[in-house]
Amino acid sequence: xxxxxxxxxxxxxxxxxxxxxxxxxxxxxxxxxxxxxxxxxxxxxxxxxxxxxxxxxxxxxxxxxxxxxxxxxxxxxxxxxxxxxxxxxxxxxxxxxxxxxxxxxxxxxxxxxxxxxxxxxxxxxxxxxxxxxxxxxxxxxxxxxxxxxxxxxxxxxxxxxxxxxxxxxxxxxxxxxxxxxxxxxxxxxxxxxxxxxxxxxxxxxxxxxxxxxxxxxxxxxx
Amino acid sequence: xxxxxxxxxxxxxxxxxxxxxxxxxxxxxxxxxxxxxxxxxxxxxxxxxxxxxxxxxxxxxxxxxxxxxxxxxxxxxxxxxxxxxxxxxxxxxxxxxxxxxxxxxxxxxxxxxxxxxxxxxxxxxxxxxxxxxxxxxxxxxxxxxxxxxxxxxxxxxxxxxxxxxxxxxxxxxxxxxxxxxxxxxxxxxxxxxxxxxxxxxxxxxxxxxxxxxxxxxxxxxxxxxxxxxxxxxxxxxxxxxxxxxxxxxxxxxxxxxxxxxxxxxxxxxxxxxxxxxxxxxxxxxxxxxxxxxxxxxxxxxxxxxxxxxxxxxxxx
Numbered sequence: 001x002x003x004x005x006x007x008x009x010x011x012x013x014x015x016x017x018x019x020x021x022x023x024x025x026x027x028x029x030x031x032x033x034x035x036x037x038x039x040x041x042x043x044x045x046x047x048x049x050x051x052x053x054x055x056x057x058x059x060x061x062x063x064x065x066x067x068x069x070x071x072x073x074x075x076x077x078x079x080x081x082x083x084x085x086x087x088x089x090x091x092x093x094x095x096x097x098x099x100x101x102x103x104x105x106x107x108x109x110x111x112x113x114x115x116x117x118x119x120x121x122x123x124x125x126x127x128x129x130x131x132x133x134x135x136x137x138x139x140x141x142x143x144x145x146x147x148x149x150x151x152x153x154x155x156x157x158x159x160x161x162x163x164x165x166x167x168x169x170x171x172x173x174x175x176x177x178x179x180x181x182x183x184x185x186x187x188x189x190x191x192x193x194x195x196x197x198x199x200x201x202x203x204x205x206x207x208x209x210x211x212x213x214x215x216x217x218x219x220x221x222x
Numbered sequence: 223x224x225x226x227x228x229x230x231x232x233x234x235x236x237x238x239x240x241x242x243x244x245x246x247x248x249x250x251x252x253x254x255x256x257x258x259x260x261x262x263x264x265x266x267x268x269x270x271x272x273x274x275x276x277x278x279x280x281x282x283x284x285x286x287x288x289x290x291x292x293x294x295x296x297x298x299x300x301x302x303x304x305x306x307x308x309x310x311x312x313x314x315x316x317x318x319x320x321x322x323x324x325x326x327x328x329x330x331x332x333x334x335x336x337x338x339x340x341x342x343x344x345x346x347x348x349x350x351x352x353x354x355x356x357x358x359x360x361x362x363x364x365x366x367x368x369x370x371x372x373x374x375x376x377x378x379x380x381x382x383x384x385x386x387x388x389x390x391x392x393x394x395x396x397x398x399x400x401x402x403x404x405x406x407x408x409x410x411x412x413x414x415x416x417x418x419x420x421x422x423x424x425x426x427x428x429x430x431x432x433x434x435x436x437x438x439x440x441x442x443x444x445x446x447x448x449x450x451x452x453x454x455x456x457x458x459x460x461x462x463x464x465x466x467x468x469x470x471x472x473x474x475x476x477x478x479x480x481x482x483x484x485x486x487x488x489x490x491x492x493x494x495x496x497x498x499x500x501x502x503x504x505x506x507x508x509x510x511x512x513x514x515x516x517x518x519x520x521x522x523x524x525x526x527x528x529x530x531x532x533x534x535x536x537x538x
């Protein structure tokens with residue numbers, strides 16, 4: 001086995017860390033820790049972007065790293081923490097599957113994602129193409145987090161984690177999206193977050209809880 | 223050259239037999255220091271074993287021959303395992319007798335006999351301990367096998383000495399898969415050796431016991447052998463960990479007495495550090511309820527399989 005360049009080794013290690021953090025988010029029941037894990041995932045993503053920017057010399061990657069740092073490591077977690085405090089949602093214990101079951105389903109999802117990414121990474125010509133599988137796995141695991149949770153807050157965290165995965169996928173397959181797309185996505189996420197924040201208060205006012213089960217029944221049935 | 227190899231083999235087994243109670247004593251001492259207690263002597267485990275050998279054995283009336291034989295079988299399997307694991311040198315005549323998967327089987331043999339003997343007497347605590355032990359064992363084994371599979375995939379062999387040699391000689395790389403499996407292996411080590419998150423080795427509360435509950439009916443030399451075997455098991459697991467994750471320092475290939483001496487010194491150093499690390503983990507974590515054990519071991523399995531998947535995808 002030939003040894004890879006050291007920068008690529010670090011990038012691979014960061015990718016593996018990203019996957020591990022996704023699993024940690026899947027298992028975590030405390031919403032505050034969940035948000036902290038999201039911030040950590042953003043920080044790992046930012047580090048990976050910076051490293052890739054330094055290796056490839058692409059200037060716009062520096063810009064997107066800065067964007068990740070401001071938005072996903074600092075601003076959004078701060079906003080979420082504030083929402084948690086004001087809404088008083090600290091736990092999301094009532095999930096569809098128990099932790100062990102969710103983890104094992106997550107493992108299957110990872111196997112599926114790695115198989116799914118094989119043709120994509122075969123097409124890509126970047127040095128980091130093998131990490132595309134991890135990006136797809138992060139997206140699907142975030143999706144699983146959203147599916148298994150009941151509280152709106154953890155679903156939003158899952159949504160943001162999914163965006164992290166998409167970003168990482170674009171980065172490892174094509175060295176990042178064009179600047180204008182990246183800016184648009186960042187703005188979308190920001191606006192979505194702000195709108196959802198307002199939404200949380202509306203949901204709580206209507207149903208006295210953030211449990212999204214209540215949204216499944218029609219008004220007449222209640 | 224043959225005589226040197228057999229001498230090495232003899233040295234490895236003798237070192238393991240002598241070092242096992244010392245290692246356990248060292249872990250206990252570190253634990254006592256970390257918990258602000260006055261530490262017992264490192265030699266306390268030796269003294270306990272010697273004391274037990276001098277006593278007369280009392281055997282329960284309904285005990286069958288299985289109950290009498292089990293301590294010898296368990297001790298024997300642990301000695302054989304110590305002969306197979308490349309702790310001092312990778313060139314051991316016994317090393318070719320069994321690969322890593324057979325080694326897992328060897329540990330399982332010891333566990334089955336322990337559990338059968340515990341149920342043999344028919345006391346409530348013995349059967350309870352045996353059942354719990356089997357539950358922990360059947361959950362820990364897949365994780366341990368997965369850890370071995372990752373190391374085998376990296377070095378393309380299941381023979382433990384060869385894995386150790388290849389991992390030690392390959393270029394030093396950042397390997398997330400080995401890091402994941404290292405975490406998984408540590409969790410399995412804690413569970414299999416009745417250490418704190420799963421079982422408390424110092425407990426006197428029968429209801430929470432797992433390993434101790436199986437020993438309740440044993441006395442004198444039988445108990446001494448079983449306690450020595452437990453210490454050997456801990457040392458064996460630590461040495462498997464060194465062979466897989468810290469292979470540097472062991473004598474590779476043909477080695478004369480000077481190389482063996484440095485290898486023994488390196489092993490002592492690694493055990494010293496591992497003892498502190500083990501005591502630290504045990505002090506920092508609380509004992510889990512028995513029903514949380516599956517979750518703990520499922521996490522270990524998850525780490526190991528993540529290591530496997532990451533290795534397959536990234537080749538690192």
